Amino acid sequence: MEKQAKREKKLAEKKAKRLAKDGPKEEDPKAPALDTSKPITLDFLTNPDKE
Numbered sequence: 001m002e003k004q005a006k007r008e009k010k011l012a013e014k015k016a017k018r019l020a021k022d023g024p025k026e027e028d029p030k031a032p033a034l035d036t037s038k039p040i041t042l043d044f045l046t047n048p049d050k051e
Contacts (some may be wrong), residue, residue, distance in 0.1 A: 034040070
C-alpha cells in the first residue's frame with residue numbers, strides 16, 4: 001500500500017510539474033465554417049485564398 005501511494009504521489013508531482021512548465025493550454029482560433037449556402041467548386045478547392 002505504501003509503495004502504491006508513493007508511486008501515485010510521484011506521478012501527480014510529475015504531472016503538476018509538466019502542466020506548470022507548459023502553462024495553460026489556449027484554444028487555437030478556429031477557422032470560420034464554410035457557408036453551406038454556397039456550392040463547393042473546383043476553383044475553391046484548388047485556390048482557397050482566392051475570393
